Amino acid sequence: RRGAAVDPEAFGSVRVPVPADREALAHFEPLVAAARGTVAVAVVGEVPDRPERWTPPTGDRPEPELGLATLDRLPDRRRSRWSFSAIVDHGSVGRFDPQDASLADRGAGDEQEPADPDREAGGPGFTPPPAGPDATAAEVGVPSSPLADLPAGTAFGTMVHAVLEEVDFHSDRLAEELEEAVERQLRWRSVDLTPVIPAGTSDGQGRALLIAGLRAAIETPLGGVCGGVRLADIGPGDRLTEVSFDLRLADHGPPLSVRGIGAVVLDHLGADDPLTGWAAGLAEGAIEATVAGHLTGSIDLVMRVPGGSVGPRFVVADYKTNALHPRGAPVGPADYGADRLVAAMEEHDYPLQALLYSVALHRYLRWRVPGYRPDVHLGGIAYLFLRGMTGQGGVAGGPAGVFEWAVPPDLVVALSDLLDGRGTEGRVA
Numbered sequence: 001r002r003g004a005a006v007d008p009e010a011f012g013s014v015r016v017p018v019p020a021d022r023e024a025l026a027h028f029e030p031l032v033a034a035a036r037g038t039v040a041v042a043v044v045g046e047v048p049d050r051p052e053r054w055t056p057p058t059g060d061r062p063e064p065e066l067g068l069a070t071l072d073r074l075p076d077r078r079r080s081r082w083s084f085s086a087i088v089d090h091g092s093v094g095r096f097d098p099q100d101a102s103l104a105d106r107g108a109g110d111e112q113e114p115a116d117p118d119r120e121a122g123g124p125g126f127t128p129p130p131a132g133p134d135a136t137a138a139e140v141g142v143p144s145s146p147l148a149d150l151p152a153g154t155a156f157g158t159m160v161h162a163v164l165e166e167v168d169f170h171s172d173r174l175a176e177e178l179e180e181a182v183e184r185q186l187r188w189r190s191v192d193l194t195p196v197i198p199a200g201t202s203d204g205q206g207r208a209l210l211i212a213g214l215r216a217a218i219e220t221p222l223g224g225v226c227g228g229v230r231l232a233d234i235g236p237g238d239r240l241t242e243v244s245f246d247l248r249l250a251d252h253g254p255p256l257s258v259r260g261i262g263a264v265v266l267d268h269l270g271a272d273d274p275l276t277g278w279a280a281g282l283a284e285g286a287i288e289a290t291v292a293g294h295l296t297g298s299i300d301l302v303m304r305v306p307g308g309s310v311g312p313r314f315v316v317a318d319y320k321t322n323a324l325h326p327r328g329a330p331v332g333p334a335d336y337g338a339d340r341l342v343a344a345m346e347e348h349d350y351p352l353q354a355l356l357y358s359v360a361l362h363r364y365l366r367w368r369v370p371g372y373r374p375d376v377h378l379g380g381i382a383y384l385f386l387r388g389m390t391g392q393g394g395v396a397g398g399p400a401g402v403f404e405w406a407v408p409p410d411l412v413v414a415l416s417d418l419l420d421g422r423g424t425e426g427r428v429a
Contacts, residue, residue: 004034011367078255079293084353087258090289144331145401147213147321147387149195150206156193157321159185160214160386161300164319165242169218170235178211196328216391217384217401225380225404226315227305238304238312245360247295253421255292258352259285264418265355268411274338275405278346287349295419299357305379313379314365316357318350320385336388341403345383351405354381358407359416374409381405 001007010016019027028041057063150156163181171177185191186207193206218231250256262282269276300318307313324344325335334340345351358381365372381404388401 001031003030006367008367012370076255076292078290080291081294081296082249082291083296084349084356087289087291087352088287088349090287145213145216145387145390146209147217148323148325148331149197149328150209150213150387151192151194151196152321152323152327155189155191157319159189159191160210160321161319163214164300167214167218168236169231169239170233174218174232175211175215178214182207182211213386217386217389219391220389220400220402221392222382222402223399223404225406226303226382227307227313229305231384234303234305240302241300243299243302243360243364245295245297245299245364247360247363247419248293249295249419250292250421255290256418256421258287258289258291259283261352261355261415261418262286264414265351265411268408268414274342275345275351278349278351282349282352287352295356297353297356297360299360302361303379303382307376307379310376312377314361314377315379316354316361316381318353318357318381318383320344320350320383321387322348322385323387324385325387331388336385336401338403341383341385341388341401344385345403350383354383354405355407355412355415357381358412359419362412362416374413378407378409378412380407 001010025041025043032039032041159182162185163178166184167174167177167181193203193210195206195209221228221230259282262279262284265279266276266283269279299316301316303315303317304312305315322344324340325331358378362374362378365377369377383403383405385401385403390400392400
């Protein structure tokens with residue numbers, strides 16, 4: 001550090017001078033002063049003074065008078081640890097596992113359990129697809145992922161995330177690695193993989209479908225935001241998995257509202273952006289929460305993809321195992337098409353998650369990439385709905401099961417400033 005601020009040159013250096021022990025306390029004094037009482041420096045390892053042992057009062061040592069302490073101010077309960085899941089589900093944050101440092105933002109913690117049973121095949125609200133001569137041409141020959149008929153829910157999604165975290169997409173023995181990773185996970189997790197299709201199937205058949213479906217997803221061409229590459233084209237040196245982060249919120253100003261975040265997003269989106277309607281709803285108070293303190297999270301995947309003459313770009317990717325088709329029914333041509341993916345993103349407020357992750361990536365790259373420029377290096381986001389990724393190009397030439405969003409870099413910068421308490425809320429906040 002240079003005073004209280006991070007020294008960018010020293011931060012990126014291979015070697016830096018370390019102050020002598022006798023100078024360490026003085027070295028940190030500017031940081032302690034700038035922290036306004038939230039940080040302290042102490043010497044570890046010194047033997048403390050022996051505390052005085054308590055003895056009962058005696059005649060010459062009267063018992064001290066005890067009193068009830070009072071709190072002269074109300075604590076600001078808005079200052080807390082937040083995650084995307086906690087913000088969206090702020091009314092019931094008690095559901096989060098206290099041992100989960102990401103506050104349900106790692107793996108499939110933000111995904112929903114299976115949809116309304118009425119949409120299951122055979123349920124009262126289920127409408128079967130046309131069959132026989134009345135079936136439309138668009139519904140004939142629709143490619144389907146082997147994952148389509150596997151169970152849904154958080155346990156299944158968490159296992160899929162864990163498998164994708166450890167597998168080398170670029171491996172020459174991808175199928176074998178997937179099989180080995182699935183077997184390792186099933187030793188630790190009790191997950192029923194029996195497919196949701198007519199009777200006579202087995203958990204073993206589900207394992208085979210899972211391996212084949214994940215391989216199809218890895219080999220599916222992605223869209224323009226990702227430069228048209230597949231996950232299979234991303235080598236270990238071009239990916240970071242489960243990137244956990246902690247950011248301080250409203251460090252330089254009052255707590256901020258999610259409504260204000262929506263207003264900033266709306267300010268930076270054009271009328272033709274597919275998520276402008278969602279941003280308008282957020283700005284109008286779709287999520288009534290005020291946040292401050294810390295923001296934590298875990299990004300499934302950061303990919304470095306080709307960026308042409310300007311050099312590589314970095315894309316935030318998130319895996320989703322949500323079933324967007326009626327369970328037990330064949331996948332239709334629109335179930336994982338562009339309109340359905342937009343609706344799924346809006347339904348679960350995933351654009352907010354994507355923006356928070358983009359801010360975390362922006363700050364990471366700002367510290368780590370020499371000559372970093374948001375307009376050059378930020379590549380956008382890709383949400384991978386794995387059940388729709390079939391290994392082919394997808395419906396109407398688009399990426400199958402892939403929602404891509406070229407997030408405006410100036411929006412990411414503005415939102416980063418807002419979260420830090422340095423920016424201003426948008427026009428309708």
